[in-house]
Amino acid sequence: xxxxxxxxxxxxxxxxxxxxxxxxxxxxxxxxxxxxxxxxxxxxxxxxxxxxxxxxxxxxxxxxxxxxxxxxxxxxxxxxxxxxxxxxxxxxxxxxxxxxxxxxxxxx
Amino acid sequence: xxxxxxxxxxxxxxxxxxxxxxxxxxxxxxxxxxxxxxxxxxxxxxxxxxxxxxxxxxxxxxxxxxxxxxxxxxxxxxxxxxxxxxxxxxxxxxxxxxxxxxxxxxxxxxxx
Numbered sequence: 001x002x003x004x005x006x007x008x009x010x011x012x013x014x015x016x017x018x019x020x021x022x023x024x025x026x027x028x029x030x031x032x033x034x035x036x037x038x039x040x041x042x043x044x045x046x047x048x049x050x051x052x053x054x055x056x057x058x059x060x061x062x063x064x065x066x067x068x069x070x071x072x073x074x075x076x077x078x079x080x081x082x083x084x085x086x087x088x089x090x091x092x093x094x095x096x097x098x099x100x101x102x103x104x105x106x107x108x
Numbered sequence: 109x110x111x112x113x114x115x116x117x118x119x120x121x122x123x124x125x126x127x128x129x130x131x132x133x134x135x136x137x138x139x140x141x142x143x144x145x146x147x148x149x150x151x152x153x154x155x156x157x158x159x160x161x162x163x164x165x166x167x168x169x170x171x172x173x174x175x176x177x178x179x180x181x182x183x184x185x186x187x188x189x190x191x192x193x194x195x196x197x198x199x200x201x202x203x204x205x206x207x208x209x210x211x212x213x214x215x216x217x218x219x220x
Contacts, residue, residue: 030206031206032205032206034208036208041196042213043198043211043212043213043214044151044198044209049206049208051206087150087151091205091208092205092206095164095205096143096156096164096166097153098143098150098151099150100149100150101150
């Protein structure tokens with residue numbers, strides 16, 4: 001089973017920030033936290049990853065708790081194109097096990 | 109650079125037949141992993157190949173097999189197809205952990 005737990009679904013209004021949580025209480029010191037998203041009928045695509053410090057890129061921000069037992073993917077302004085399933089995965093500790101992710105619905 | 113290429117994109121097969129799916133990884137990526145995704149389900153790990161050797165295996169019956177060639181291209185085979193094998197089959201290539209995955213667009217297999 002995956003070492004991460006995520007809510008099954010979340011909703012957000014368009015142009016508002018979205019915070020997608022992920023719990024990983026058994027994370028090891030060498031595990032990186034990766035996030036992927038899967039648009040309908042496509043393969044998952046990489047979003048962001050981090051080890052200890054918060055990370056930003058053009059797609060999103062990743063906030064990592066100080067004890068590393070949880071993290072939050074932040075989409076600063078949700079658009080309709082952000083409607084997807086978001087997966088949180090630990091690498092290398094949980095490689096290959098994506099779980100069922102969080103299905104994000106963006107409301108116009 | 110070129111992404112991960114999966115062929116064919118769509119496939120319709122009859123129950124009892126066999127099928128072979130192909131995956132060409134990103135140049136330089138030696139690890140290729142395969143996943144099955146059925147409606148409403150997450151990605152179910154099938155197996156991973158590295159340098160032509162199966163290195164990890166998920167919990168699927170022996171009807172599901174794969175191989176990897178010296179150029180890192182990989183194929184997966186499903187024999188004696190069942191209706192429940194209808195799914196999106198995804199492959200991903202990667203550099204050694206902690207680098208992440210690059211996925212292909214998948215092959216949509218329908219068994220009738």
